[in-house]
Amino acid sequence: MRLIDYANPTRFLGLTATVLPWLAVVTALTFAVGLYLVVFVAPADYQQGETVKIMYIHVPFAWLSMFCYVTMAGSAFGTLVWRHPLADVSAKCAAPIGAAFTFLALATGSLWGKPMWGTWWVWDARLTSVLVLFIMYLGLIALQETIEDPARAAKASAILTLVGVVNIPIIKFSVDWWNTLHQPSSVFRMGGSTIAASMLVPLLIMATAFTLLFLVLHLMAMRNEILRRRIRAMRMIEAAGAE
Amino acid sequence: MFGTHAGFILAAYGIAILVVVVLFVWIVVDGRSQRRQLAELEARGVRRRSAATSEGDRA
Amino acid sequence: MSALSALFVREMKLATRVGGGALMGALFFLIVVTVVPFGVGPDLNLLARIGPAILWIGALLATLLSLDRLFQADRDDGGLDLVLMGEAPLELVVLIKCLAHWTATGLPLVIASPMLAVFMNMEPVAIGATTLTLLVGTPALTFVGAIGAALTVSLRRGGLLLAILVLPLTVPVMIFGVSAATAAVQEPVPFATPFSILAALGLFSMVLGPIAGAAALRHAGD
Numbered sequence: 001m002r003l004i005d006y007a008n009p010t011r012f013l014g015l016t017a018t019v020l021p022w023l024a025v026v027t028a029l030t031f032a033v034g035l036y037l038v039v040f041v042a043p044a045d046y047q048q049g050e051t052v053k054i055m056y057i058h059v060p061f062a063w064l065s066m067f068c069y070v071t072m073a074g075s076a077f078g079t080l081v082w083r084h085p086l087a088d089v090s091a092k093c094a095a096p097i098g099a100a101f102t103f104l105a106l107a108t109g110s111l112w113g114k115p116m117w118g119t120w121w122v123w124d125a126r127l128t129s130v131l132v133l134f135i136m137y138l139g140l141i142a143l144q145e146t147i148e149d150p151a152r153a154a155k156a157s158a159i160l161t162l163v164g165v166v167n168i169p170i171i172k173f174s175v176d177w178w179n180t181l182h183q184p185s186s187v188f189r190m191g192g193s194t195i196a197a198s199m200l201v202p203l204l205i206m207a208t209a210f211t212l213l214f215l216v217l218h219l220m221a222m223r224n225e226i227l228r229r230r231i232r233a234m235r236m237i238e239a240a241g242a243e
Numbered sequence: 244m245f246g247t248h249a250g251f252i253l254a255a256y257g258i259a260i261l262v263v264v265v266l267f268v269w270i271v272v273d274g275r276s277q278r279r280q281l282a283e284l285e286a287r288g289v290r291r292r293s294a295a296t297s298e299g300d301r302a
Numbered sequence: 303m304s305a306l307s308a309l310f311v312r313e314m315k316l317a318t319r320v321g322g323g324a325l326m327g328a329l330f331f332l333i334v335v336t337v338v339p340f341g342v343g344p345d346l347n348l349l350a351r352i353g354p355a356i357l358w359i360g361a362l363l364a365t366l367l368s369l370d371r372l373f374q375a376d377r378d379d380g381g382l383d384l385v386l387m388g389e390a391p392l393e394l395v396v397l398i399k400c401l402a403h404w405t406a407t408g409l410p411l412v413i414a415s416p417m418l419a420v421f422m423n424m425e426p427v428a429i430g431a432t433t434l435t436l437l438v439g440t441p442a443l444t445f446v447g448a449i450g451a452a453l454t455v456s457l458r459r460g461g462l463l464l465a466i467l468v469l470p471l472t473v474p475v476m477i478f479g480v481s482a483a484t485a486a487v488q489e490p491v492p493f494a495t496p497f498s499i500l501a502a503l504g505l506f507s508m509v510l511g512p513i514a515g516a517a518a519l520r521h522a523g524d
Binding site for chain 2: 050051053054057058061096097100103104107108111112114115213217220221223224227228230231234235237238
């Protein structure tokens, strides 16, 4: 049992050691192309002027805030169903990165909203749902940090993650309902489906770049976490041997 | 070059870069410290259970 | 079946005897509602408008505060291990414990709410609507909160963490509870629409809460 547990993380460490440098180079190149297009090529929006440049980072952050949660949900499933030790590690490491990206989605949205809506924050349905998502990330991190035993913490946070998966659509729906009830419909709504190709291409490249960045950070954090668990196990063996 | 709202655009990109860099540095520093601790333990001759051959299985 | 009814009777006895703290939640509810006018001022029109929301927030906080002992007392005295090893399905045990907990701490909140609504200068229709929504909505809060209680059962100071984990999940119940209560007195939306969704949320959490709570309890014992 124990031998199998450790075999896969070791293989994972070897694999990521060869893949990570390449992935980092690809990420940097994608960012270089994307940022070049955003700064020098992408046109200003006829309504929003140059502030539309915030969209090229805001939308990828919003996308990643959900992508991270989906990653965590998949890992949570892996933890509970297959009890795979790498799944624990993946879920635990995705949470702080997801929280950071969700925070950035909120912060860039706020910086975009101030010149466009004239206010830093509106209780718009989308913003409110993302805020609730951010709080859920923080709750998951708090749960992981509070339970000392890593295996038990992983299972508890896996259950909470899956409960969140079931609840997020309900929260989204109820916040939409709440918003239409309270909000006068004068609030500016974002572009919709009609987005020009000259904006779409840079946006997609930036979204790809940020997704790659997430992968790089996630893999690096997972390597750290595997080492941390090894150190923990070795310390325990050492302590048991010293008695 | 960013028009009248240059401050907001630069602030958005600034905070994005700041948070991503902090995250990256934190992960790198954390990785260094884990590797150092692992090296220390290995130098002291501590072995993991899977590396040890004769140790009995403990649950 | 008799094991489960015996469990219900036991939970009720424990909650209502000295030191059970069943009425503590209702007392806390009273204090929260009393404190609000000190914060927002004694404007009766304003209080009447935000009354349903205040009652709902008070009920939410009172429910959350009482939840951290839901499984912890059983874990401390070893009763939880017996339940885990027993023949009764753990999901049903969690369900019964939630129902007993709601009867002991949630129901007093519902009964107290019409009296507190008078302090908020609410109209009779609004009082009735708010009480009805609390009657349907507070069980949902208990069931969702049971998930948090089960997750934090092994932690010594899980109370605050429990609130942090559970509050985002109670957002839908809160939204539709307050919406239904205000819809009864304000025009655009009929009362039945948000109220039926609130009832649906209650039934849904009645399924989700015991299943997730039981899963969390099983893993907490590992």
